[in-house]
Amino acid sequence: MTDADVFNRLLAILKDYRATQKSGSVLDYHAPANLRDKLDLQKESAAQSYDQVFDWVETYLKYAVKTGHPQFWNRMWADANMPAIIGEMVSTIAHTSACTFESAPVSTEMEKYLIDEFLSIANFKNGEGQMTTGSSNGNLIAMMAARNLTIKTAKTSGLNGAPQLVAFVNSEAHYSMDKAANVLGIGTDNLVKIPVDDRGRMQISALEAQIIKAKNEGKIPFFVGATAATTVRGAYDPVGEICALRNSCGTDFWVHVDGAWGGSVFLSQSRSAEFLPGLEQVNSFTFDFHKMHGIPMVCNFLLINGQKGSGSEILHSTITSGNDDYIFRGTDQDRPADLGALSLQCGRHTDVLKIFLAWKFSGQAGFVARIERFLAKAEFAEQLVLQTPELELIVPRESFNINFRFRAPDGFCVDTLNRQIRQHLYETGTAIVGLGQINQQTCIRLLIANDAASEADITQFFDHFLAAAKVIINEAEG
Numbered sequence: 001m002t003d004a005d006v007f008n009r010l011l012a013i014l015k016d017y018r019a020t021q022k023s024g025s026v027l028d029y030h031a032p033a034n035l036r037d038k039l040d041l042q043k044e045s046a047a048q049s050y051d052q053v054f055d056w057v058e059t060y061l062k063y064a065v066k067t068g069h070p071q072f073w074n075r076m077w078a079d080a081n082m083p084a085i086i087g088e089m090v091s092t093i094a095h096t097s098a099c100t101f102e103s104a105p106v107s108t109e110m111e112k113y114l115i116d117e118f119l120s121i122a123n124f125k126n127g128e129g130q131m132t133t134g135s136s137n138g139n140l141i142a143m144m145a146a147r148n149l150t151i152k153t154a155k156t157s158g159l160n161g162a163p164q165l166v167a168f169v170n171s172e173a174h175y176s177m178d179k180a181a182n183v184l185g186i187g188t189d190n191l192v193k194i195p196v197d198d199r200g201r202m203q204i205s206a207l208e209a210q211i212i213k214a215k216n217e218g219k220i221p222f223f224v225g226a227t228a229a230t231t232v233r234g235a236y237d238p239v240g241e242i243c244a245l246r247n248s249c250g251t252d253f254w255v256h257v258d259g260a261w262g263g264s265v266f267l268s269q270s271r272s273a274e275f276l277p278g279l280e281q282v283n284s285f286t287f288d289f290h291k292m293h294g295i296p297m298v299c300n301f302l303l304i305n306g307q308k309g310s311g312s313e314i315l316h317s318t319i320t321s322g323n324d325d326y327i328f329r330g331t332d333q334d335r336p337a338d339l340g341a342l343s344l345q346c347g348r349h350t351d352v353l354k355i356f357l358a359w360k361f362s363g364q365a366g367f368v369a370r371i372e373r374f375l376a377k378a379e380f381a382e383q384l385v386l387q388t389p390e391l392e393l394i395v396p397r398e399s400f401n402i403n404f405r406f407r408a409p410d411g412f413c414v415d416t417l418n419r420q421i422r423q424h425l426y427e428t429g430t431a432i433v434g435l436g437q438i439n440q441q442t443c444i445r446l447l448i449a450n451d452a453a454s455e456a457d458i459t460q461f462f463d464h465f466l467a468a469a470k471v472i473i474n475e476a477e478g
Protein backbone atom coordinates (compact mmCIF):
# COMPACT_ATOMS: atom_id res chain seq x y z
CA MET A 1 0.00 0.00 0.00
CA THR A 2 1.37 3.44 -0.84
CA ASP A 3 1.23 6.29 1.68
CA ALA A 4 -1.58 7.78 -0.40
CA ASP A 5 -3.58 4.52 -0.14
CA VAL A 6 -3.02 4.45 3.60
CA PHE A 7 -4.24 8.02 4.00
CA ASN A 8 -7.30 7.43 1.85
CA ARG A 9 -8.28 4.37 3.80
CA LEU A 10 -7.66 6.04 7.13
CA LEU A 11 -9.65 9.13 6.21
CA ALA A 12 -12.58 7.01 5.06
CA ILE A 13 -12.65 5.26 8.46
CA LEU A 14 -12.33 8.53 10.36
CA LYS A 15 -15.05 10.23 8.33
CA ASP A 16 -17.36 7.31 8.96
CA TYR A 17 -16.59 7.33 12.69
CA ARG A 18 -17.14 11.06 12.98
CA ALA A 19 -20.45 10.79 11.09
CA THR A 20 -21.81 8.08 13.38
CA GLN A 21 -20.26 9.24 16.65
CA LYS A 22 -23.33 11.18 17.73
CA SER A 23 -25.85 8.40 17.23
CA GLY A 24 -26.49 4.87 18.46
CA SER A 25 -25.22 3.89 21.87
CA VAL A 26 -22.53 5.81 23.68
CA LEU A 27 -20.46 2.65 23.87
CA ASP A 28 -20.61 -1.05 23.22
CA TYR A 29 -19.91 -2.03 26.84
CA HIS A 30 -18.12 -5.19 27.91
CA ALA A 31 -16.62 -5.98 31.29
CA PRO A 32 -12.78 -5.97 31.22
CA ALA A 33 -12.28 -9.77 30.96
CA ASN A 34 -14.93 -10.02 28.29
CA LEU A 35 -13.43 -7.14 26.34
CA ARG A 36 -9.97 -8.74 26.53
CA ASP A 37 -11.41 -11.89 24.95
CA LYS A 38 -13.06 -9.91 22.20
CA LEU A 39 -9.95 -7.88 21.46
CA ASP A 40 -7.73 -10.95 21.14
CA LEU A 41 -4.66 -8.82 21.78
CA GLN A 42 -2.30 -11.77 21.47
CA LYS A 43 -3.24 -12.29 17.84
CA GLU A 44 -0.16 -12.98 15.69
CA SER A 45 1.30 -9.88 14.12
CA ALA A 46 1.11 -10.04 10.35
CA ALA A 47 4.34 -8.83 8.84
CA GLN A 48 3.80 -5.18 7.98
CA SER A 49 0.20 -5.63 6.97
CA TYR A 50 -1.81 -2.43 6.76
CA ASP A 51 -4.92 -4.57 6.45
CA GLN A 52 -4.23 -5.75 9.97
CA VAL A 53 -3.46 -2.22 11.16
CA PHE A 54 -6.83 -1.07 9.85
CA ASP A 55 -8.55 -4.07 11.43
CA TRP A 56 -7.12 -2.93 14.77
CA VAL A 57 -8.22 0.64 14.09
CA GLU A 58 -11.77 -0.55 13.37
CA THR A 59 -11.75 -2.68 16.51
CA TYR A 60 -10.45 0.23 18.59
CA LEU A 61 -13.21 2.50 17.37
CA LYS A 62 -15.90 -0.17 17.73
CA TYR A 63 -15.33 -0.42 21.48
CA ALA A 64 -14.31 3.20 22.10
CA VAL A 65 -16.49 5.49 24.19
CA LYS A 66 -18.11 8.02 21.84
CA THR A 67 -17.13 11.16 23.69
CA GLY A 68 -18.82 13.24 20.98
CA HIS A 69 -22.17 11.59 21.68
CA PRO A 70 -24.80 13.96 23.10
CA GLN A 71 -25.34 11.56 26.01
CA PHE A 72 -21.70 11.75 27.13
CA TRP A 73 -21.76 13.81 30.35
CA ASN A 74 -19.20 12.03 32.35
CA ARG A 75 -16.05 14.09 32.12
CA MET A 76 -14.81 17.64 31.84
CA TRP A 77 -14.17 17.15 28.14
CA ALA A 78 -16.29 15.83 25.31
CA ASP A 79 -16.54 16.14 21.54
CA ALA A 80 -13.14 17.04 20.03
CA ASN A 81 -12.94 20.41 18.30
CA MET A 82 -12.42 20.08 14.52
CA PRO A 83 -9.75 22.75 13.90
CA ALA A 84 -7.85 21.29 16.85
CA ILE A 85 -8.21 17.77 15.40
CA ILE A 86 -6.51 19.12 12.29
CA GLY A 87 -3.76 20.52 14.52
CA GLU A 88 -3.30 17.15 16.22
CA MET A 89 -3.05 15.32 12.92
CA VAL A 90 -0.62 17.83 11.46
CA SER A 91 1.50 17.69 14.62
CA THR A 92 1.72 13.94 14.33
CA ILE A 93 2.67 13.91 10.69
CA ALA A 94 5.25 16.66 11.18
CA HIS A 95 6.56 14.70 14.19
CA THR A 96 8.79 16.98 16.16
CA SER A 97 9.38 18.13 19.70
CA ALA A 98 8.37 21.59 20.91
CA CYS A 99 11.47 21.51 23.05
CA THR A 100 13.63 23.76 20.89
CA PHE A 101 13.22 26.47 18.29
CA GLU A 102 15.59 24.52 16.09
CA SER A 103 13.31 21.49 15.87
CA ALA A 104 9.95 23.29 16.15
CA PRO A 105 10.34 26.90 14.97
CA VAL A 106 6.70 27.62 14.14
CA SER A 107 5.25 25.94 17.19
CA THR A 108 7.73 27.79 19.42
CA GLU A 109 6.61 31.14 18.04
CA MET A 110 2.93 30.15 18.21
CA GLU A 111 3.36 29.15 21.84
CA LYS A 112 5.07 32.43 22.74
CA TYR A 113 2.34 34.32 20.90
CA LEU A 114 -0.48 32.58 22.78
CA ILE A 115 1.27 32.87 26.14
CA ASP A 116 1.48 36.62 25.53
CA GLU A 117 -2.18 36.75 24.47
CA PHE A 118 -3.31 34.99 27.64
CA LEU A 119 -0.99 37.01 29.90
CA SER A 120 -2.55 40.12 28.47
CA ILE A 121 -6.14 38.87 28.86
CA ALA A 122 -5.40 37.81 32.46
CA ASN A 123 -3.86 41.23 33.02
CA PHE A 124 -0.58 39.75 34.25
CA LYS A 125 2.26 42.25 34.03
CA ASN A 126 5.82 41.24 33.07
CA GLY A 127 4.59 37.68 33.12
CA GLU A 128 5.79 34.48 31.58
CA GLY A 129 4.28 31.10 30.89
CA GLN A 130 4.47 27.76 29.25
CA MET A 131 2.31 24.97 28.00
CA THR A 132 2.45 21.95 30.27
CA THR A 133 1.03 18.45 30.18
CA GLY A 134 -2.05 19.50 32.17
CA SER A 135 -3.11 21.28 35.31
CA SER A 136 -1.63 18.58 37.56
CA ASN A 137 1.71 19.58 36.10
CA GLY A 138 0.78 23.29 36.23
CA ASN A 139 -0.06 22.97 39.94
CA LEU A 140 3.20 21.17 40.59
CA ILE A 141 5.34 23.76 38.82
CA ALA A 142 3.53 26.64 40.55
CA MET A 143 4.11 25.06 43.97
CA MET A 144 7.72 24.39 42.99
CA ALA A 145 8.25 28.03 42.03
CA ALA A 146 6.78 29.12 45.37
CA ARG A 147 8.94 26.62 47.25
CA ASN A 148 12.15 27.70 45.52
CA LEU A 149 11.45 31.38 46.05
CA THR A 150 10.79 30.76 49.74
CA ILE A 151 13.71 28.40 50.38
CA LYS A 152 16.38 29.78 48.09
CA THR A 153 18.57 26.70 48.45
CA ALA A 154 15.79 24.16 47.83
CA LYS A 155 16.92 23.46 44.29
CA THR A 156 20.54 22.84 45.13
CA SER A 157 20.54 21.57 48.71
CA GLY A 158 17.06 20.14 49.05
CA LEU A 159 14.84 20.80 52.03
CA ASN A 160 17.03 19.13 54.61
CA GLY A 161 17.32 21.41 57.64
CA ALA A 162 15.01 24.03 56.11
CA PRO A 163 12.01 25.34 58.04
CA GLN A 164 8.83 23.35 57.47
CA LEU A 165 6.79 24.71 54.57
CA VAL A 166 2.99 24.61 54.67
CA ALA A 167 0.56 24.95 51.75
CA PHE A 168 -3.20 25.52 51.90
CA VAL A 169 -5.98 24.44 49.57
CA ASN A 170 -9.75 24.07 49.51
CA SER A 171 -10.75 20.80 51.23
CA GLU A 172 -12.38 19.85 47.92
CA ALA A 173 -9.29 20.73 45.83
CA HIS A 174 -8.04 18.29 43.21
CA TYR A 175 -5.78 15.44 44.31
CA SER A 176 -3.00 16.77 42.05
CA MET A 177 -2.25 19.25 44.85
CA ASP A 178 -1.52 16.34 47.23
CA LYS A 179 0.67 14.79 44.55
CA ALA A 180 2.57 18.05 44.16
CA ALA A 181 3.14 18.23 47.94
CA ASN A 182 4.39 14.67 47.80
CA VAL A 183 6.75 15.15 44.84
CA LEU A 184 8.18 18.42 46.14
CA GLY A 185 9.12 17.13 49.58
CA ILE A 186 6.55 19.33 51.32
CA GLY A 187 4.69 16.26 52.57
CA THR A 188 0.99 15.70 52.19
CA ASP A 189 0.43 16.36 55.91
CA ASN A 190 1.66 19.89 55.25
CA LEU A 191 -0.99 20.49 52.63
CA VAL A 192 -3.67 21.91 54.88
CA LYS A 193 -7.23 21.41 53.64
CA ILE A 194 -9.35 24.46 54.42
CA PRO A 195 -13.03 23.83 55.18
CA VAL A 196 -15.52 25.19 52.71
CA ASP A 197 -18.59 27.38 53.12
CA ASP A 198 -22.05 26.29 52.02
CA ARG A 199 -21.10 27.16 48.42
CA GLY A 200 -17.98 24.96 48.41
CA ARG A 201 -15.54 27.90 48.63
CA MET A 202 -12.56 28.08 50.95
CA GLN A 203 -13.54 29.86 54.17
CA ILE A 204 -11.22 32.83 54.44
CA SER A 205 -11.50 33.03 58.24
CA ALA A 206 -10.45 29.35 58.48
CA LEU A 207 -7.60 29.97 56.05
CA GLU A 208 -6.40 32.90 58.13
CA ALA A 209 -6.61 30.84 61.34
CA GLN A 210 -4.58 28.02 59.77
CA ILE A 211 -1.93 30.44 58.50
CA ILE A 212 -1.58 31.96 61.98
CA LYS A 213 -1.40 28.48 63.51
CA ALA A 214 1.37 27.43 61.10
CA LYS A 215 3.34 30.58 61.87
CA ASN A 216 2.94 30.04 65.63
CA GLU A 217 4.36 26.56 65.18
CA GLY A 218 7.45 28.02 63.49
CA LYS A 219 6.41 26.85 60.01
CA ILE A 220 6.33 28.92 56.82
CA PRO A 221 2.99 29.35 55.04
CA PHE A 222 4.32 29.61 51.49
CA PHE A 223 1.51 28.70 49.08
CA VAL A 224 -2.26 29.01 48.84
CA GLY A 225 -3.84 27.11 45.97
CA ALA A 226 -7.26 28.45 45.00
CA THR A 227 -9.47 26.29 42.79
CA ALA A 228 -11.55 27.59 39.87
CA ALA A 229 -13.69 25.59 39.73
CA THR A 230 -13.69 22.59 42.07
CA THR A 231 -13.91 19.18 40.48
CA VAL A 232 -17.15 17.96 42.01
CA ARG A 233 -19.08 21.10 43.03
CA GLY A 234 -17.83 23.54 40.42
CA ALA A 235 -17.16 26.15 43.12
CA TYR A 236 -14.81 29.12 42.61
CA ASP A 237 -12.57 30.05 45.51
CA PRO A 238 -12.59 33.78 46.34
CA VAL A 239 -9.30 34.68 44.71
CA GLY A 240 -9.50 38.40 45.50
CA GLU A 241 -10.15 37.73 49.19
CA ILE A 242 -7.18 35.35 49.34
CA CYS A 243 -4.97 38.05 47.82
CA ALA A 244 -6.34 40.60 50.30
CA LEU A 245 -5.45 38.22 53.14
CA ARG A 246 -1.92 37.92 51.78
CA ASN A 247 -1.63 41.69 51.84
CA SER A 248 -3.04 42.01 55.36
CA CYS A 249 -1.57 39.04 57.23
CA GLY A 250 2.10 39.93 56.88
CA THR A 251 3.05 36.71 55.08
CA ASP A 252 3.91 36.99 51.44
CA PHE A 253 2.67 33.57 50.39
CA TRP A 254 2.29 32.64 46.73
CA VAL A 255 -1.28 32.58 45.43
CA HIS A 256 -1.93 30.09 42.67
CA VAL A 257 -5.20 29.45 40.82
CA ASP A 258 -5.92 25.92 39.64
CA GLY A 259 -8.26 26.71 36.75
CA ALA A 260 -8.14 23.25 35.18
CA TRP A 261 -11.89 23.02 34.90
CA GLY A 262 -13.43 26.49 34.98
CA GLY A 263 -10.40 28.78 34.70
CA SER A 264 -11.06 29.61 31.06
CA VAL A 265 -13.90 31.93 32.13
CA PHE A 266 -11.10 34.50 32.37
CA LEU A 267 -11.45 34.83 28.58
CA SER A 268 -14.69 36.71 29.21
CA GLN A 269 -14.31 40.06 30.94
CA SER A 270 -17.71 39.88 32.62
CA ARG A 271 -17.42 36.23 33.66
CA SER A 272 -13.92 36.85 34.96
CA ALA A 273 -15.28 39.68 37.12
CA GLU A 274 -18.05 37.36 38.34
CA PHE A 275 -16.05 34.19 39.02
CA LEU A 276 -12.43 35.30 39.34
CA PRO A 277 -12.36 38.85 40.73
CA GLY A 278 -8.79 39.73 41.71
CA LEU A 279 -7.19 37.30 39.26
CA GLU A 280 -4.69 39.97 38.19
CA GLN A 281 -3.21 39.90 41.72
CA VAL A 282 -2.35 36.19 41.89
CA ASN A 283 1.12 34.80 41.26
CA SER A 284 0.21 31.98 38.93
CA PHE A 285 -2.73 30.56 37.06
CA THR A 286 -3.14 27.30 35.19
CA PHE A 287 -6.03 26.33 32.91
CA ASP A 288 -6.83 23.53 30.51
CA PHE A 289 -8.15 23.82 27.00
CA HIS A 290 -8.40 20.03 26.84
CA LYS A 291 -11.37 20.18 29.18
CA MET A 292 -14.40 22.34 28.39
CA HIS A 293 -13.03 23.62 25.09
CA GLY A 294 -12.69 20.21 23.48
CA ILE A 295 -9.08 20.61 22.37
CA PRO A 296 -7.70 17.05 22.05
CA MET A 297 -5.61 16.03 25.01
CA VAL A 298 -3.43 17.55 26.26
CA CYS A 299 -3.59 21.32 26.09
CA ASN A 300 -2.76 23.43 29.12
CA PHE A 301 -1.17 26.75 30.00
CA LEU A 302 0.59 27.89 33.13
CA LEU A 303 0.96 31.64 33.50
CA ILE A 304 3.20 33.34 36.02
CA ASN A 305 2.46 36.90 37.03
CA GLY A 306 5.61 38.99 37.10
CA GLN A 307 4.30 41.38 39.73
CA LYS A 308 6.06 39.56 42.51
CA GLY A 309 9.26 41.20 41.37
CA SER A 310 11.26 38.44 39.80
CA GLY A 311 9.72 39.22 36.43
CA SER A 312 10.09 36.76 33.64
CA GLU A 313 12.77 34.68 35.30
CA ILE A 314 10.79 32.63 37.76
CA LEU A 315 10.15 29.63 35.53
CA HIS A 316 13.70 29.56 34.31
CA SER A 317 15.26 29.79 37.75
CA THR A 318 12.79 27.27 39.16
CA ILE A 319 13.17 24.63 36.54
CA THR A 320 16.52 24.67 34.78
CA SER A 321 18.90 22.15 36.28
CA GLY A 322 21.81 20.15 35.00
CA ASN A 323 23.83 20.51 31.86
CA ASP A 324 21.49 21.42 29.03
CA ASP A 325 23.86 23.28 26.76
CA TYR A 326 23.90 20.45 24.23
CA ILE A 327 20.34 21.35 23.32
CA PHE A 328 19.29 24.85 24.34
CA ARG A 329 20.55 27.90 22.52
CA GLY A 330 20.14 30.80 24.90
CA THR A 331 17.69 33.64 24.66
CA ASP A 332 15.52 35.28 22.06
CA GLN A 333 14.97 38.92 22.94
CA ASP A 334 14.06 38.78 26.64
CA ARG A 335 13.00 35.12 26.99
CA PRO A 336 14.47 31.66 26.47
CA ALA A 337 14.64 30.85 22.77
CA ASP A 338 13.67 27.25 23.55
CA LEU A 339 10.54 26.63 25.56
CA GLY A 340 11.78 23.20 26.60
CA ALA A 341 14.16 25.04 28.93
CA LEU A 342 11.13 25.93 31.07
CA SER A 343 9.62 22.48 31.03
CA LEU A 344 9.92 19.52 33.39
CA GLN A 345 10.21 17.11 30.50
CA CYS A 346 12.63 17.18 27.57
CA GLY A 347 10.50 16.00 24.63
CA ARG A 348 7.34 18.11 24.29
CA HIS A 349 4.34 17.46 22.10
CA THR A 350 3.50 20.39 19.84
CA ASP A 351 0.22 20.93 21.70
CA VAL A 352 0.10 24.54 20.65
CA LEU A 353 -0.96 23.87 17.07
CA LYS A 354 -4.32 22.49 18.27
CA ILE A 355 -5.22 25.52 20.36
CA PHE A 356 -3.69 27.95 17.88
CA LEU A 357 -5.89 26.70 15.02
CA ALA A 358 -8.98 26.62 17.25
CA TRP A 359 -8.19 30.14 18.50
CA LYS A 360 -7.79 31.48 14.98
CA PHE A 361 -10.92 29.62 13.85
CA SER A 362 -13.25 30.83 16.62
CA GLY A 363 -11.43 33.82 18.07
CA GLN A 364 -11.69 34.81 21.72
CA ALA A 365 -15.36 35.63 21.12
CA GLY A 366 -16.02 32.06 19.99
CA PHE A 367 -14.47 30.64 23.16
CA VAL A 368 -16.52 33.03 25.29
CA ALA A 369 -19.71 32.11 23.41
CA ARG A 370 -19.06 28.44 24.17
CA ILE A 371 -18.71 29.23 27.89
CA GLU A 372 -22.01 31.15 27.74
CA ARG A 373 -23.74 28.23 26.01
CA PHE A 374 -22.52 25.89 28.75
CA LEU A 375 -23.67 28.17 31.56
CA ALA A 376 -27.13 28.52 29.97
CA LYS A 377 -27.41 24.73 29.58
CA ALA A 378 -26.22 24.21 33.15
CA GLU A 379 -28.99 26.48 34.37
CA PHE A 380 -31.50 24.59 32.22
CA ALA A 381 -30.36 21.25 33.70
CA GLU A 382 -30.53 22.61 37.24
CA GLN A 383 -34.10 23.80 36.66
CA LEU A 384 -35.08 20.36 35.34
CA VAL A 385 -33.79 18.74 38.52
CA LEU A 386 -35.69 21.24 40.65
CA GLN A 387 -38.89 20.59 38.70
CA THR A 388 -38.66 16.79 38.92
CA PRO A 389 -40.13 15.46 42.19
CA GLU A 390 -38.17 12.19 42.00
CA LEU A 391 -34.85 14.10 41.95
CA GLU A 392 -33.09 16.28 44.47
CA LEU A 393 -30.29 18.78 44.01
CA ILE A 394 -27.54 17.95 46.50
CA VAL A 395 -26.15 21.50 46.51
CA PRO A 396 -27.12 24.60 44.54
CA ARG A 397 -25.25 24.92 41.24
CA GLU A 398 -22.20 27.19 41.28
CA SER A 399 -21.19 26.96 37.62
CA PHE A 400 -21.02 24.06 35.19
CA ASN A 401 -21.64 21.11 37.57
CA ILE A 402 -25.08 19.86 38.55
CA ASN A 403 -24.95 17.51 41.53
CA PHE A 404 -28.18 15.65 42.11
CA ARG A 405 -29.60 12.27 42.97
CA PHE A 406 -32.69 10.14 42.78
CA ARG A 407 -34.76 10.15 45.97
CA ALA A 408 -34.75 6.53 47.07
CA PRO A 409 -38.07 4.95 47.98
CA ASP A 410 -38.37 3.29 51.40
CA GLY A 411 -36.24 0.18 51.71
CA PHE A 412 -33.55 1.36 49.26
CA CYS A 413 -30.11 2.72 50.12
CA VAL A 414 -29.93 6.05 48.33
CA ASP A 415 -26.19 5.86 47.60
CA THR A 416 -26.38 2.32 46.24
CA LEU A 417 -29.45 3.05 44.17
CA ASN A 418 -27.85 6.07 42.52
CA ARG A 419 -24.66 4.15 41.77
CA GLN A 420 -26.77 1.38 40.23
CA ILE A 421 -28.70 3.83 38.04
CA ARG A 422 -25.48 5.35 36.77
CA GLN A 423 -23.96 1.92 36.11
CA HIS A 424 -27.10 0.78 34.30
CA LEU A 425 -26.94 3.80 31.97
CA TYR A 426 -23.25 3.07 31.33
CA GLU A 427 -23.52 -0.65 30.72
CA THR A 428 -26.50 -0.26 28.40
CA GLY A 429 -24.63 2.46 26.47
CA THR A 430 -27.52 4.87 27.07
CA ALA A 431 -25.57 7.69 28.75
CA ILE A 432 -22.37 8.19 30.72
CA VAL A 433 -22.51 10.53 33.66
CA GLY A 434 -20.14 11.24 36.55
CA LEU A 435 -20.28 10.44 40.22
CA GLY A 436 -19.07 12.44 43.20
CA GLN A 437 -19.22 12.80 46.95
CA ILE A 438 -20.41 15.94 48.68
CA ASN A 439 -20.72 16.01 52.47
CA GLN A 440 -20.36 12.21 52.48
CA GLN A 441 -23.33 11.86 50.14
CA THR A 442 -23.03 10.13 46.81
CA CYS A 443 -24.28 12.30 44.01
CA ILE A 444 -24.59 12.15 40.28
CA ARG A 445 -22.25 14.75 38.81
CA LEU A 446 -23.60 16.06 35.55
CA LEU A 447 -20.94 18.16 33.83
CA ILE A 448 -21.89 20.58 31.10
CA ALA A 449 -18.94 20.49 28.72
CA ASN A 450 -20.38 18.84 25.65
CA ASP A 451 -21.14 21.26 22.85
CA ALA A 452 -22.82 18.47 20.89
CA ALA A 453 -25.54 18.25 23.55
CA SER A 454 -28.63 20.47 23.25
CA GLU A 455 -31.33 21.27 25.81
CA ALA A 456 -33.37 18.46 24.23
CA ASP A 457 -30.46 16.07 24.96
CA ILE A 458 -30.42 17.25 28.58
CA THR A 459 -34.14 16.54 28.84
CA GLN A 460 -33.54 13.15 27.26
CA PHE A 461 -30.78 12.40 29.76
CA PHE A 462 -33.15 12.92 32.69
CA ASP A 463 -35.79 10.78 30.95
CA HIS A 464 -33.20 8.01 30.60
CA PHE A 465 -32.18 8.47 34.21
CA LEU A 466 -35.72 8.16 35.56
CA ALA A 467 -36.43 5.18 33.31
CA ALA A 468 -33.28 3.41 34.54
CA ALA A 469 -34.29 4.07 38.14
CA LYS A 470 -37.67 2.51 37.46
CA VAL A 471 -36.08 -0.61 35.92
CA ILE A 472 -33.79 -1.09 38.92
CA ILE A 473 -36.52 -0.50 41.49
CA ASN A 474 -38.92 -2.84 39.67
CA GLU A 475 -36.27 -5.55 39.43
CA ALA A 476 -35.46 -5.23 43.13
CA GLU A 477 -39.11 -5.38 44.09
CA GLY A 478 -39.52 -8.45 41.89
Ligand SMILES: Cc1ncc(COP(=O)(O)O)c(C=O)c1O
Pocket residue numbers: 076133134135136137173174176227228229230231258260261288300
Ligand atom coordinates in the same frame (compact mmCIF):
# COMPACT_ATOMS: atom_id res chain seq x y z
C1 LIG B 1 -9.73 21.24 39.71
C2 LIG B 1 -8.81 20.34 38.94
N1 LIG B 1 -7.49 20.54 38.98
C3 LIG B 1 -6.63 19.78 38.30
C4 LIG B 1 -7.08 18.73 37.53
C5 LIG B 1 -6.09 17.91 36.78
O1 LIG B 1 -6.00 18.38 35.49
P1 LIG B 1 -5.16 17.60 34.37
O2 LIG B 1 -5.99 16.43 34.00
O3 LIG B 1 -5.06 18.60 33.27
O4 LIG B 1 -3.86 17.23 34.94
C6 LIG B 1 -8.44 18.47 37.45
C7 LIG B 1 -8.94 17.36 36.65
O5 LIG B 1 -10.08 17.00 36.65
C8 LIG B 1 -9.34 19.29 38.18
O6 LIG B 1 -10.66 19.08 38.18
